[in-house]
Amino acid sequence: MMMRGILRWRSGNTLPKYKEGFFVFRDFHAPGRSAVYAPHAMAATSHPLATNAALEILREGGTAADAAVAAMAVYAVAEPHMTGIGGDCFAIVAQPDGTLSGMNSSGRAPKNVSADKLIADGLLDIEPHSVHAITVPGALRGWEKMLKDHGKFSFEQVLQRAIGYARDGYAVSPRAAFDWKEAVDFLKRDEGATELFLKNGRAPVAGEVMRNPQLAETLEAIAKGGADAFYHGPIAEEIAAVVQSKGGYLTVEDLAAHEAVDLTPVTTDYRGVTVAELPPNGQGIIALVMLELMKRFDWADLDPMGPERFHLQMEIAKLAYSGRDRFLADPEFMEHDPQAFLDPDYIDGLAKLIRPDAVLPRQPEDVLSPKSDTVYLSVVDENGLAVSFINSIYHGFGSGIATPKSGVLLQNRGACFTLEADHPNQIAGGKRPMHTIIPAMALKDGLPYMSFGVMGGGYQPCGHAHVLSNHLDYGMNMQEAIDCPRMFIDEKSLSLQAETSVPMETVEALKALGHEVAIVASPIGGGQAIMFDRANGGGLIGGSDPRKDGCALGY
Template sequence: MFRDFHAPGRSAVYAPHVMAATSHPLATNAALEILREGGTAVDAAVAAMAVHSVVEPHMTGIGGDCFALVAQPDGTLAGMNSSGRAAKNVSADKLIADGLLDITPDSIHAVTVPGALRGWEKLLKDHGRFSFDKVLKRAIGYARDGYAVLPRVAFDWKHAVDHLKRDEAASEMFLKEGRAPVDGEVMRNPQLARTLEAVANGGADAFYLGAVAEEIAAVVQSKGGYLTVEDLAAHEAVDVTPVTTDYRGITVAELPPNGQGIIALVMLELMKRFDWADLDPTGPERFHLEMEIAKLAYAGRDRFLADPEMMEFDPKDFLSSSYIDRLAKLINTDAVLPRQPEEVLSPKSDTVYLTVVDKDGLAVSLINSLYHGFGSGIATPKSGILLQNRGACFTLEEGHPNQIAGGKRPMHTIIPAMALKDGLPYMSFGVMGGGYQPCGHAHVLSNHLDYGMNVQEAIDCPRMFINEKSLSLQAETGVPFETVEALKALGHEVSIVPTPIGGGQAIMFDRINNGLIGGSDPRKDGCALGY
């Protein structure tokens, strides 16, 4: 299949030995440098993510969390969860007594312990050859000496000006005389450069113990939050066992809760109950079915997913045949599904994603996020760290498994993915976009496996998503007008979104030609490259 070379677009990237796919060219280049110097895919991925933390500060940073899936050449999978917890001293009762009805993204109580650096350190220890002093070099240089802001980054940045102005330190670091930088303009963060240098010399302890941790705790407490130095010192990145399901001959692996990866698998299981091959990939029938499936899967997420220590059900309960069959029977191909009650949903009755593959065939799927654009919008003036607002995913609802509590991890939206075929790595991939990510995983996989698209085409294909509160549909401008009108005629409320839905990267193993095929989302500034 040939793409239309008259139309704007990009080809899939082919390389015989190694490949990196990221949403920023400087990050892709940093990964390739590490690979050329003999580093593993994990060394390269951490180097790339560190660069992202500098050059895409609205999307990710060391003040956020990370998750990873690593596939050995023989198909052995390892999962890692380095999401931070709520402050030990916080409780729903305290926040309700203070007059809170929920935890909004701009609340100081949305700030949870940053987990990223402990996660990076664990990845390097378990799967790398290099240490922080080598893999942080490029990121330190860009933070200290400056980097040019790319077009998509500038586009996003301008929408966060008021958010950043709420905090003096964030405003000074990330605005120029009160405005967002324009594309091509050079930005620096010397405070962050010094913090990264301290980590390069002293490991993650330089962040979680001592002056940096003390400043983070002091900044949060000064604004009424509960985070302490003890909360930061207690953080650990942990090993987790991936959860899998099969789709069209491919085994798809996701991480278990507190992430939402299981919802991608629920969607795939539901999709197996329908015939997709004869449906137009951008037609109303395809999008209707996909969105109806998403409604059911996401409603279950919102009611039941949480810190696994607090969940009522085992994640595998959501993949049981009886549960999936029951949900599938609710879907009508020519009618819109209403919101479902809890007893039906019970299984018992903004982010940076990148992927790297090295010359030995080790593949890493890594995702790192501050949650909303620029996270909480709160920065530490001396150490240059933007703090995440992941705690906004908690609820104050009494009895809910995701109710905020001291030392608890919130339900998380960021999810890496890995696919195997015949027991060997087949594709390392991920889709950015907050809550969209499970739907994005299912959409991209279906584009490839049901419609024969290559990895770049599968990422490029127009997207739709549900409004997670109203259940109306949101369509990208690339969705055909006729499709939108047909969905409206079916009973859907459909609107065109002002910005593209998420992003994505993928690297596929070409076993026939003994090489790699990469794709990178044109919705971002990045690229896939290899050699």
């Protein structure tokens, strides 16, 4: 039976009341935010300065792609713990007629590295803080490709706001300050990171002005010379030299060889909407596996904050993620075609394992085989071009290793590799690691319906499924779907992690069912979404995650 009263969560806040299966009017007495409505164009990001940069570009006549790159560049300055030009990026772009295209600009492992070399050096795994976790920074080739394929503006036009913030300063936002203070000891391990990202050995506080003049100079060089200014010459030479000085294998040749590539998105249908994700080496296919499994269950009669819903969703996540960890990798090395994971017989077999009254143990490989800290933003322009764009340095402050002259913080995406023999994701020279960051797009009746993404490392496929279910199964609008309390699995122990906003009676009921449940200290991920409101005249509806500092705005 569908629950119809008021659902209480997050210290007395309320979700809206149901009306014929759909939420109406939030409780305006309670803290929270409304979805944003705009008739023409919109940007949704996790930082106000990034949203503003995107809107300025749109008003100047730029496309959604131009605006997305401008916003991402601002992120790279103002949220250095989350993203930067030392990281990777992916995108899905929807044309106004519904035509989809994808882009993968994730970097590869150094050509000279191998699992045998690292094992001979005594490594048992590639730890996140290891210099061997540094892969080629892919972001800038991706930004350049976005501008070339879908934009009107040059790097010089879209980077000016980021250059200004890096040179003249920006005020640290509250969530950034909250995360920053936990990374002080980590940053102190590296002289470049200490100089660039600490103030007299401490983290900045909210409102304090931070600058990165070295990064400003690097961005100015890119504005004038394009991505080549980063991948060739002094900047590339410094990156390679810094990594090699710490025992890594990255070379200037590795940097020069990087290219962003086109991808065809993979899709599945859920509740009348076509959901598009990028194929591996990203984990987007796992979001589609979760949605396919979710289609085998009836969600409408379940309380969206109740134990039954979370139990089913987490059991589905366990199966999908276990398959990810065993089989996903650079597609050149995968055992199975990604489409095999969406085969109906395979999905049916997994669904039969799930019981409403019992907790699944970890599954053996023969069952899982189909043979038996990130930023995300969304922009829609006046012509209806929609861009779903994600950029990351992986863990908070990435590798914690920075180039002191060029101000570049290097990612630690190589920590996603394994040293396990015969594993498709075993590190090898020139190979791309399994990647966690995934943009998403949804179509309805063949036209763009929703550009969305959910941040949070491994959580992202689960987050995509959760937000879509909030909207399509429970009728929540973009903001409500993002706000709704979250839960995830510990990817090693398979115990459950719940936000403080999950009702305590739900937590206790899950424990009684046999789950181990812990309340997490930090909120789970973030998210942005923009929906085309074609039913009411073609405007846009946006939402931005209160777990971050950003906002959705439009005109």
